[in-house]
């Protein structure tokens with residue numbers, strides 16, 4: 001099983017959490033705004049501590065009553081809702097940040113169609129380009145799994161299509177399990193090997 005998750009936590013006055021198991025490939029979590037999808041990803045990545053439950057990915061326990069691995073040991077490739085690129089590094093340096101093997105740069109840049117952007121500064125990128133660079137950076141960090149938080153939101157239709165194709169290529173060419181959050185059902189059905197409702 002790629003993901004075996006059962007977690008809960010409090011955020012302010014609301015309880016958040018979720019319980020699901022999912023196999024290989026791309027799993028989509030759908031649910032309305034504010035239901036706790038980002039919080040769920042944060043608990044899987046180790047950024048938010050659950051009050052209880054467990055997180056197992058690829059058979060490895062990341063969190064349970066006895067274990068609470070720090071984020072760097074979980075090896076999540078987390079692409080946040082905003083791309084969060086380093087503004088003072090060019091695209092290539094962003095991609096190689098935390099990459100153990102720089103020789104994969106060309107291949108990953110090709111997959112995501114960002115070869116022509118390598119010398120650019122993040123502030124000159126469109127929203128869709130920045131998302132693709134953020135996905136590339138996550139892939140190059142040699143992740144055990146990918147977490148994509150609404151990677152297509154606020155993109156215009158053309159950029160959205162480019163980003164969807166890039167995600168499809170990653171899904172179809174990499175062995176890493178992917179967990180992606182969206183609230184767009186059409187997107188979910190096109191990209192997901194399975195769709196799980198949260199909340």
Ligand SMILES: Nc1ncnc2c1ncn2[C@@H]1O[C@H](COP(=O)(O)OP(=O)(O)OP(=O)(O)O)[C@@H](O)[C@H]1O
Nearest residue numbers: 011012013014016032033034035036037038039040
């Ligand atoms: N730091 C925080 N302190 C208090 N409440 C928070 C905090 N972060 C999130 N929340 C609340 O927790 C709930 C879940 O937030 P979360 O961002 O996980 O939802 P979401 O499903 O990802 O939403 P969206 O689709 O709008 O991004 C919301 O009600 C939110 O207001």
